[in-house]
Amino acid sequence: MNPDSVLALSLYVGxxxxxxxxxxxxxxxxxxxxxxxxxxxxxxxxxxxxxxxxLVSVIATSSGAAAAYxxxxxxxxRVGMFLEIATSLGAILGAHLTxxxxxxxxxxxxxxxxxxxxxxxxxxxxxxxxxxxxxGRLAGWLRMDGTYPGPDGPRSYHVSSIxxxxxxxxxxxxxxxxxxxxSGAVKVLAMDRAMKLPFKVSxxxxxxMIGVTAAAGAGVFLGRGYIEPGLAMPVMLGxxxxxxxxxxxxxxxxxxxxxxxxxxxxxxxxxxxxxxxxTGRI
Amino acid sequence: xxxxxxxxxxRHQLEMRLGALLRLGVALAAAVVLSGGVLYLARHGMxxxxxxxxxxxxxxxxxxxxxxxxxxxxxEREVIQFGLVLLIATPIARVAFSIFAFCHERDWMYAAISAxxxxxxxxxxxxxx
Numbered sequence: 001m002n003p004d005s006v007l008a009l010s011l012y013v014g015x016x017x018x019x020x021x022x023x024x025x026x027x028x029x030x031x032x033x034x035x036x037x038x039x040x041x042x043x044x045x046x047x048x049x050x051x052x053x054x055l056v057s058v059i060a061t062s063s064g065a066a067a068a069y070x071x072x073x074x075x076x077x078r079v080g081m082f083l084e085i086a087t088s089l090g091a092i093l094g095a096h097l098t099x100x101x102x103x104x105x106x107x108x109x110x111x112x113x114x115x116x117x118x119x120x121x122x123x124x125x126x127x128x129x130x131x132x133x134x135x136g137r138l139a140g141w142l143r144m145d146g147t148y149p150g151p152d153g154p155r156s157y158h159v160s161s162i163x164x165x166x167x168x169x170x171x172x173x174x175x176x177x178x179x180x181x182x183s184g185a186v187k188v189l190a191m192d193r194a195m196k197l198p199f200k201v202s203x204x205x206x207x208x209m210i211g212v213t214a215a216a217g218a219g220v221f222l223g224r225g226y227i228e229p230g231l232a233m234p235v236m237l238g239x240x241x242x243x244x245x246x247x248x249x250x251x252x253x254x255x256x257x258x259x260x261x262x263x264x265x266x267x268x269x270x271x272x273x274x275x276x277x278x279t280g281r282i
Numbered sequence: 283x284x285x286x287x288x289x290x291x292x293r294h295q296l297e298m299r300l301g302a303l304l305r306l307g308v309a310l311a312a313a314v315v316l317s318g319g320v321l322y323l324a325r326h327g328m329x330x331x332x333x334x335x336x337x338x339x340x341x342x343x344x345x346x347x348x349x350x351x352x353x354x355x356x357x358e359r360e361v362i363q364f365g366l367v368l369l370i371a372t373p374i375a376r377v378a379f380s381i382f383a384f385c386h387e388r389d390w391m392y393a394a395i396s397a398x399x400x401x402x403x404x405x406x407x408x409x410x411x
Contacts, residue, residue, distance in 0.1 A: 003331070004330060004331075005328050005329065005330065005331070006322075006323065006326050006327050006328070006329045006330070006331050007323055007328065010319075010327075043333075044334050045333045046333060046334060046335055046336040049333050049336065056369055056370070059308075059369050059370060059372065059373060060311070060369055063305065063307065063372055063373065075297075077297065077380075078392060081377075081380065081395055081396055081399065082395055084377075084399045085399055085402070088399055088403060091406070092402065092405065095406070142391070211372070211373040211376075212373045212374075212376070212377060212399065212403070215371075215372075215374055215406070216406045217406070218406075219370060219403065219406035219407035219408075219409065220406050220409050222344060222366075222367070222370065222407070222409075222410040223344055223345070223409025223410035224344070224409065225343065225344045227343075227363070227366060228333055229318070229322070229343065229359045229360075229363045230322060230326075230362070231333050232315075232362070232366055233315055233318065233322065233362045234319070236312070236366070236369070237315060237316060237319065240308070240312055
């Protein structure tokens, strides 16, 4: 689509972002991953402006959601704060990388991250899995073990494999800064699979961390001129409005079917991102 | 052995207050962005959009002093950008308050960890100084 006035473009981009925020909140996948493909493939916008607008919208949506989860008592604030060292470092590195990496390469990496998102959104998770039965020495020293509200009172859990979790969080940060996304999927992977935290603790702590990670990258983007106000305005307002509405609709729609549909859309976008990047159209 | 929870009752209450701060920051940022957006569309709605190729923005949109100055003069793009700076500042403020919270609990290790995170976030912003 190629609207010829700023007003028309803002309306189209704003509506698309609203839809992305809505579906992102309802599926729990976040709207960030579809914003960049929408802007680059759909509107022919330079990928640097696209990732800039996307990253600020990630801050907006994650901040509201994080507050709600902290209230429920699942978030492990110590684990989150410690791992934010890794994600912030990674995000700053990733954001600086955008200046030296070819935009087409960014598009290809984006495509593969989309494919991974589509895959994880389809695979079953949250099933009863034993959490680690021992605490790593580092986790003990950092006093990271915690409890979360269970059906019959608080349940305790241990934290293991901090070094590998920390390294994976660094990767999540780099992807966040390079692609302008929250990279919640990789953050959950680090805590759920590597550090053996309960799934609900992993997802809520990931949400807690996303805003800080995104702020680290966004600071660099601002200085590099990737945050174009005319474009970031409809994206940020649209995604924010969509996610607020989506959070209210959450209970009324079959999330499972929606996730399937969303995963399909993401997979198609992934292939298009990779194809367009390789053929030099991004 | 009693489990040490990551969030004791006092801590929990503080976290909820910080959560309210986060939402307030986002609401404020959105209001400023919306005001700037209305101004922008009123004045430049019929312009031709130029986001297809990357051209580095003028420094008034890339540096904190430039953005502040333009926003004070109600220049529409700088007003939007100022709202986005408020948005970026929101999680940064949250980390800053966490340092105080951990100090208050005499949890020096996590106060130091929070301080490292804050330093990294501020370092990220130095390119826009």
